[in-house]
Amino acid sequence: MLVLGIESSCDECSAAVVENGRRILSNIVATQVDIHRPYSGVVPEIASRTHTEWILPVVTKALTEAGVDEHDIEGVAVTTRPGLIGSLLVGLSFGKACAYALGLPFVGVDHILAHLYAPQLEFEIEYPFLGLLVSGGHTIICVARSIDDIDILGTTIDDACGEAFDKIAKFYDLGYPGGVAIDRLSKSGDPNAFDFPQPSLHKGDHRYDVSYSGLKTAVANQLEQFLKPGYERSAENIAASFQRSAIEMLVSRLERAIEDTGLTRVVAGGGVVANSYLRSRLMELKESGGLEMYFPSLKLCTDNGAMIAGLGYHLLERGERGQLSLTASARVARFRKSYP
């Protein structure tokens, strides 16, 4: 089954054609990075307006690159939540219109579940697994039992991990988008130049939760206090030390979850999984813990239509159908929260 996937939840306008939930025939990602750069952040109104201009050429290109035309498509899958509401509505309205005009089945897809599905476009992965989703809007550790059945173990109690990268980069004018800029600068910085504090969350209640607001404040306002003797306050050192603290916080929670659940299969997804330090730490965990570790190639970490088409295929296969009355939501779905 050939599924057209459409993703427009934030500032990437993306469409993909995927066969049977696995084989990517095309995955076009048109990024609005240059448009939002002057504001050092995504401006929702500009994002949704740009999606309205780009969505048709992006979908057309996805079909052309896949070597198919619209009549070969057998189903349409579109991100419905969470995200910027105006941006989501553009993709959703376009997807519904395509499905209606072509008489195709159509389904709405949760963006968070799609990030967790993304590695399956490249690897054969069995359930259950421990999922780590780290993006600009979300930081989640969960047990995934199937494509759409997850138990949340931990989340961020304030900012998302990617959001902290973006805010620190903005504060120090390190470059836009922030996560990529910090990753790049960190390569020539010393991760031990600063010893930024880790949050002291009450362990019983927050064993798998993370918090970035304290780290963000420490990095932004009190540099002198955390600079180790003999080091310079260079942008590279700040970036590398922040990155180490932010990622080690995640890794420590993940290690706890692995230990407590006994799960040895770990799957990571979301924009921050493009981070080179996190990728190398995940590989170290894999080696030292004898784990099965999966994370996608860079293009499938950040927002893309292929993950929507991939997950959408499975939903369509089991008979799910979105009605034309289906609407988008900015909010995260109510996933089950449980502790092992």
Ligand code: KG4
């Ligand atoms: O998954 P994504 O494309 O969009 C959301 O669903 O939020 O993730 C975007 C986030 C941004 O916060 C961005 O700064 C971060 O992923 N990001 C990175 C890197 N590449 C993207 N963070 C750290 N290092 C990177 N290399």
Ligand code: ZN
């Ligand atoms: Zn995303």
